[in-house]
Amino acid sequence: MKPRIAVLGCGYWGANHIRTLKALGVLHAVSDANKARAEGFASEQDCLAIEPDALFTRKDIDAIVMALPPQFHAEAAIKAVENGKDVLVEKPIALTVPDAERAVAAAKANKRIFMTGHVLRFHPAFEKLKELIDNGELGEVKYIHSHRLGLGKFHTENDALWDLAPHDLSMILAITGSAPTEIRGEGAALLDHQSDFAHLHMRFPNGLRSHLFTSRLNPYRERRLTVVGTRAMAVFDDVEPWERKLAVYRHAVWQDSGQWAFTANEPTYIPVEGGMPLTRELEHFLSCIQTRAEPRTSGEEAITVLRILTAGTVTHG
Template sequence: MRSMPKIAVFGCGYWGKNHVRTLAELGALACIVDQDENLAKELAQKHGVDVRDAQSVFADPAIDGITMALPAQYHAETARQAFAAGKHVFAEKPIALDVRDAQSMVDAAQSANRVLMAGHILCHHNAFRAIVSLIEDGALGDIKYVQSHRLGFGKFHTKFDAAWDLAPHDLSLILSIAKSSPIKVDAVPVSVTDGQTDSAHIHLAFENGMKGHVFVSRHSAYVERRFSVIGTKASVVWDDLEQDWNKKVTLYKHDVAREGDAWRSSKDDGENIACEAGMALTDELGHFIDCIKENREPLTNGRQGLEVVKILNTLSV
């Protein structure tokens, strides 16, 4: 394989255009596939590549992989064709809307011995990597509870509700920390407007005793993007709305213990954990490229994408 794999982008709309730009910057963009010919031609001309159709991409041995930023209902069939043609696949979240489709993607990747990577971008964010380092260093002690709040107003979609649009971010973070599938999922979806889920509480329990809670809403008048991990020795909070990278992540040491019939507790004022400013999409797609080069398992693999789809399929209003 060449030193730099060549990757075709399927879907160059709202988010896919960022794939195009980033892969071009990384020197890996092969071509663009999109039903909107005018948009595709404009982006292709800007980045010096061709507009192609799907079948010509699959038939081209010079193209090593594809990224998909398509409506999720089209991911599975496109991925299966790509794997059959020997291509590696990056699928934006959610990787599918149906558990059987997601499972078929995982199975096809395994059969073809090709990479399937789920587009769980926040797992590649430097703030989250800082949290993972704290966990691995033992700074938090045993992890007991993880909670994530992702609230705001809009966007409203025909196919996607708030849970499918927002919660994959948070679920992927929790699954990355748990390193296992939940043994119990309790979901409370709420419809405010049109019968879809506009907000949801998702509670997770894992075999090692860790628990997780996700709260998402597209009908909140205030914005919150906060992720917290609580351990036996300390807690860490990631405030993604904080603009100062040196203040995004804060570690709070605490002590809670029973003394006879009473409890004592204390918490310090917190320590800011410095994070290097970065572009998560660049790191994410760079990781996909590295996985293609080495044919190794991605940090956010297809099984994690499948697990997110399984969890989301427990919700109904």
């Protein structure tokens, strides 16, 4: 029997969840503080519209996908798991580490699935990149840098770091397999007190280093994750078409008579199967609900991401 899923929060990203869950045949209800918005989606998708206060105790709902403003995520997740619902909570799952820890602890205490919406972990190009790394194709990974730049979106609660960096931090943590031991942040605020540009510099236990750059005031879009290994370098570029999203560069660098020399080779584009990351993410959530397996993007990972964001946040006057 398929789980019956409700979506709490019918904004931009909640709407994507609603349509995808409907296509998967598991959308049971929608809910939003804006009653008219919820009823509009309910009519469009032929499902129930339920008031937020009534949602958590409904016996006909098995799990809730939460796409709320992040300051409301923790309390809503706690209420859901205490009422026996599994949850997928969009990033960030809270605005403070203690709130995130309370929500994840509540899920564990009530034996509920807690999954985080780090959707790029389910991108076929990233999954293939991770496979190449795990198989040793790049050699020992020494450096990772990620750029996520564009114009907008602007939030009252989230700066560029908190809004954009969780996706990349999730991918970096998946590659490194550990939390960083050193974190240094830099930021610049142009519009108000929130950082519109943000840099994170990280060092990991094995000496691997990483740099992350986010901007919401950039004239062009960039969505690029680069992994530098001892045998090869790889680039996951989500702006490129499918046939060019994942490239491997087998450059060579060596010393000759005390001088450094190198050869630059053309990239090899790695075939990547098609597939929408959000669909794959929600399929994984459904599988976890049915098998009770720990999600790939667990609550613990989300807490680690929040710790990094908190340590790297620059406060502006």
